[in-house]
Amino acid sequence: MKSGRIYKNLNLTVFTLVIVFLYIPILILIIFSFNNSKIVAGWQGFTFKYYQLLFQNTQIKLAFQHTLLIALLSTFVSTVLGVLAALGLENKRFTGRKVMNALVYVPLIMPDILMGVSLALLFNFLRVETGMITVFIAHVTFCLSYTIIVVQSRLKGFDNSLIEAAMDLGAKPWLIFWKVKFPLIIPGIIAAALLAFTLSIDDFIITFFTSGRGFDTLPIYVEGAIRRGTITTINALSTLMIGFTLFLVVITKRVRKLLL
């Protein structure tokens, strides 16, 4: 079985390399956010000063608020709309099925840049000022496909005999929905919401095309800072955002365990 072992080792080697590849830049980022030096290389001593500068930076704070606001709003809207649509799509004989499927699945494989360009042009055509509203609209648009799919897949695994049992016991459709179906799809709804939230916070290119001057989200701000070269506090900001990501991952796992 010698050659079998060669392949196993090959797999393991590639795997380790990939893990290293995935984590090294991030770890460097975190470590150097504490580095007392403007130039990145070369350890000059531990410091919190970049974090302090971070918290004093009003632009970043504003961008953070914008990011959070958009994320919460667009998560809410896209999740609600998504749940409704997923429930509508449950019906196998729905005549609008093909149209809906096309609208839901096609955006998923389009490059983001096309969505950004098309929305920018739409808003220009309609003479709408780019800003918070347009960013909000854009975020809901790209999150909608994801929320619909997540809730749909959760609905697929739904045990319909529970509905039949409830009907058998005398409950009316409306009651059945709220007391039986809805509580059981809440985990799917939460998963969809978390996904939408993450996508919204993460987005750069679509926001880039639909925000104007004056409405920055964090990714927009960071990109600008990188371009301008004013990156001293970006390390610290990045570390905080990585921490936030880890926090989100832990929460998602916990929530999933709780509700399953």
Add this chain to the structure above:
Amino acid sequence: MNNSIQSYKASVLEQRSINNKNLQSWLLSAPSLFWLTLFFSIPYFIVVIYSLLVPGIYEVKFQFSLQAFREVLSGVYFKPFFLSFRLALFTTVICILLGYPVAYLIARSSEKWKNFLLVLIIIPFWTNFIIRIFSWRIFLSSGGVLNDVLLKLGLINSPLEIIRTDLAVIIVMVYVYLPYMILPLYSVIEKIDFTLLDAAMDLGANERKAFFKVTLPLTSEGLFAGSILVFIPALGAYIIPQLMGNQNSLYIGQVITYKIKNIPRNWPMASALSIVMLILIAAILLTAYSLYIRKVSRKRYEIRQNI
């Protein structure tokens, strides 16, 4: 006589209930349908319209013109398209080469390891997009950690200029798109019945042959899905080439963005280029889809024949 009346009544009632359910579905889907039509489908029509207009320095002039398309078809933009296509291809291939062993290893590990390893792979993926690119800039820059380490180890004499090259672009592209390859591959490999590999080896195939004749064909769906999920978004890459690449070789994403954001603007041009990109993507999808369908439908045809 009574029987047929009853069954007629029953079918009418049934039809009514089907219609009711249908209406209900329409009502539930209406908001999303409306939203997506207005903000996803219609904008593409606007793009088509704009591609037939005249550019202005700030705003577009509403006059009909085929200037944009003439310029596109003149071949001036061949290079950016080619570069983007090549980038997407390299990225996809490298993602396959790195992603397959990773997905395979995770799929073959024990239950308790699987979850842990998956999370391990996904955490960097959940980190903010821009941050991830930023971290590579730090790592690869002339004053950055990689050069620092290599200099100190004496492996190089002067800092490597990695940023602002195509190499840097590909590295970061793979970095960003790798999970999109790993996850579909993992979900397909995980479902394979691995006693099939035992059977193949039992019949005389060594590990390599068993992989190519059994495992690989059975995971082709995952490879296909992963490739689509990497290749197509990679075609439209803007920010990664912008931050990591050489300003002498522009990718099509950058070209389109410049024409929208920079002054003087040329929105008709940007629109025309976007349409060409769309057509390119549609062509790729159709070819891939027809190849795939041909394989699947041949199987289905034979199954149907035998039933």
Add this chain to the structure above:
Amino acid sequence: MEEIRIENLTKSFDGFIAVNDVSLTIKSGELFSFLGPSGCGKTTLLRMIAGFEIPLSGKILLGKQDITQHPPYKRQVNTIFQNYSLFPHMTVYDNVAFALRIKKLPNTEIDSRVREMLQLVKMEDQSDKYPNTISGGQKQRVAIARALINRPQVLLLDEPLAALDLKLRQHMLIELMNIHDAVGITFIYVTHDQSEAMSISDRVAVMNHGSIIQSGPPDDIYERPASIFSAYFIGETNLVPCEVVSLEEDYVELKCDAGVGESFLIDSTFHFRPEIGQKLTLSLRPEKIAVSRTKPRTQDDINVVKGIIEDILYLGTHTQYIVKVGSLKFRVFSQHKRVYFDDKALDWEEPVWLFWHDTDSWLIDEDTPVGLEYSDVNVFERPFQMSRSVKRQHKSE
């Protein structure tokens, strides 16, 4: 055709010993079965012979060749897997041709051999079908064709009939025997179903906890079990705890403690010499016991006990009685033949006499385990005994 020799084979997983120092020789052309409950190590043993597990210690020899460390593709051994493991992305034809294509034989030769194999298993008109469109029995035949096309020295069958329903199982069992006759190679069969193993094998090895308890021809195992496990696992038996009272030249006298009352005599032609006072177990097969309401005219070579009928199960070909004798419960199968049948059928709570010939029992050199309730095994859980007239002649070298 070579014989297979297993020498001191041991295998453990994470400290759990799956196969414990097993040695035996399987003769060429034999149909050999490993029989035992789940977890007894038979599958692990099979996998080691196939090459999917490497033993911790010991050797496997095919003829003169030591194949212990060889990977599966280097052994002239082929396996029929429990769920057949047919390649879902290949047709029946391609599945069967697989091994030959690996060897890169010319297409014409491949074609003729594949067709020959498909004819052997009666699947020649299904060659273009995909595995997910054929039935379980057909899948099994394809699996056999796929394995045999290699012309291996040994065919390993890992619970091949487990996934089939009862009627199909019986049919396939006979087909397997026919194929074995036609092809003539060594078959090694692994199963937990004793009627399968007993009915088709030349020899059976009964396994438990990683060791071979007993091996030999089926009638040997059945009539002369070497341990309580063998007696208990195969067929039904009554285990009677006894103590040796006296040893005579041509018989041994045993006393049973459980209030049975009588003492038994056993014909002394058996396989070990007990000592006086030794505690042993007597295995008495239910079909060997006769039951009647009239006491038999005592003959010297018959043992008689008295009991009360506790349960009656009418099973068509025979009736099963549970008879309480002292504190023991005897299980008795009474075939419906004139010789044993009383004029009036026996009834519940009726006092009866049980009697058997003193050569019809078997003495096992083990103390009877406490708490072994031998009337608690539901008769319907065990498959009916297949007619042992299907017993095969053991191919001697």
